[in-house]
Amino acid sequence: MLIVKKFGGSSVANKERVFNVAKKIIKDYEAGHQVVVVLSAQGDTTDDLIEKAKEYNPKPSKREMDMLLTTGEQQSVALMAMALESLGYPAVSLNAFQVGINTTSVYSNSRLKRIDSERINAELDRKNIVVVAGFQGVNRFDDFTTLGRGGSDTTAVALAAALNADKCEIYTDVDGVYTADPRVVADAKKLEEITYDEMLELATLGAKVLHNRSVELAKKYNVDLVVRSSLNDTEGTVVKEECKMEKMLVSGVVADKNTARIAVVGLKDEPGKAFQLFSLMSKHNINVDIILQSIGRDGTKDISFTVAEDNVDEAVEIIQSKMDKLTAQRVEFAKDVCKVSIVGAGMQSNAGVATMMFEALYDAGINIHMISTSEIKITVLIEEKYAKEAVNVIHEAFKLGE
């Protein structure tokens, strides 16, 4: 069996952890498997390098930043190979040039185009454990690129696809994907399986277990992903195309506090106002999430929408500078709000899921400000102070802990 195993920066932060990971790798190797390991830079290395760069140039070019940052993963893989060798196992570390991890031209947030399997296969044939630098690639100019946040997950999934691996394991600091955040819901249950689509909704909603692009890639190439803990040996959660077990109505409930609501009040009720407003937001790279439009008084209308809390000040400022053009009377915003969502592939064929969710919130006396739905997701916007209670009552209503 060919297994791709990915470990993040905190899993290899120091010597002790590197050897801990080495033992997990060796276990598979000893069982007769071929093992390809993908690593991030150790601990805070990447942040430290970014900080150092800013000392030399407050606005370093992205090309040079990638040149600098990719050294972090290269150090990480070299040290892991040394650790494996010291335990008596043959290992070889490879960076993006050596593997042939080809990306688009853009720096700092590149996308994978093609991974060459020749070198890795040759090393596997030589019975080597292959340790690959995650997060990095090479573009058509023969320059280092990086894949952006969560890039090492993406490297691992792409390698699994390119090598036709039997399994791709993503090691994190949690045991797997839960029906809710275990720190919020006492009886949150670990899911044995989850579909790509559900995982994508959860990832977007802030479950922070897997990076979106890695899940998209896994879905595209049908790579069976396993999310599991680097700290213990419990079975993780399998992410796959279709779950064999009976479809659960709802797989999980998740709260995202990094959200804020903006209301543009008293816009002239004429065509094109929403378009003007949201093209303004997209021009400034501000992602808009839930949108609500309502008829106001005296031939006006109000448009409310949510953005990430980090963006709210900038968004309000932009709108205020264009009040005349937008024909708006005023802008309001609230940061003390929170999105709570339920995700479930089973939802598609079951009416009444939304009703159950709303009922649970109503029973708890929690007011819903906005609602948004997709085929496998229902999101509501509530006051932030109710976040924990909302997640708990919904978790209970759908009997997710059972």
Add this chain to the structure above:
Amino acid sequence: MLIVKKFGGSSVANKERVFNVAKKIIKDYEAGHQVVVVLSAQGDTTDDLIEKAKEYNPKPSKREMDMLLTTGEQQSVALMAMALESLGYPAVSLNAFQVGINTTSVYSNSRLKRIDSERINAELDRKNIVVVAGFQGVNRFDDFTTLGRGGSDTTAVALAAALNADKCEIYTDVDGVYTADPRVVADAKKLEEITYDEMLELATLGAKVLHNRSVELAKKYNVDLVVRSSLNDTEGTVVKEECKMEKMLVSGVVADKNTARIAVVGLKDEPGKAFQLFSLMSKHNINVDIILQSIGRDGTKDISFTVAEDNVDEAVEIIQSKMDKLTAQRVEFAKDVCKVSIVGAGMQSNAGVATMMFEALYDAGINIHMISTSEIKITVLIEEKYAKEAVNVIHEAFKLGE
């Protein structure tokens, strides 16, 4: 004009020094020259990485060590490019993969085979300052290699040759090549010019200004080298094929304390004994320098030779384990000895140089233990405590300070 400029690790050890070096680079760029910069890793980076590696593996494989160490230069060049950009100058950093610095297969002490000029020339055509990682190469397995001690000097000279550069400047912490170590001889004089051959003898003898391999390479490809200080703007020393100025009898005098004498006493006076002894040394990679053979008593002979002081204990141990086979009676050694040498291309056509040297030492009451000569060098072995005095009286005898 195309100029290759090389700066060592201490010249780029911190932000202040990096910007200091950046200004030197910009000066040439502003003067309309094309500039290629070769850098070592910052300060103690390489030593720190070696130490870190040993934590993970007391005997790391050389391949993985090179994979680790090459990140030092990559960080160095990325930061320099950022510094140049922050000052408003276009720069691009390149590692060995990107340039195409091809070496032999061996790790940790590789030799250069071929340097591709395409990428660098393309970057120069785009008016970029090109900052290249020194010390590193890529072998035919597509693996990183390193060039051993002084490797960045070698990179710089090889690049100058490959690019047909007009000048190759090696920046160090001294102003140039002196007639003697200025810390030892008060009136030591900086040389304006010196030949490759003289420089080679001086480098071998411990002048520590340039690494031997870089001088050999410069000689082979006839690259005009300039050795100068990174701390000030004084003109350095030009190293070239033939010096235009009137040939000086002697260019410099140098002492090397890292030397020890071994005497193997009472060998049977029959053929093959010297061969046996020195093949034993070479089998253990111990370099032998001056050799003296003398007839002993009762049909025996003695062989004395010098080795680097670091090697003497091992050498003695090896000989002692083979006393029977060598038919030797005993081994003696002395660490408190020192080689003093004079070097000069003019020596070849001038008799009496050796006599002048011996006379100066005789006048000072310094006893000579061994003598070795080449076409442009005379070396004597004396007691270490006389090193400073010997260098001074010889320096004076040849009027090198005038």
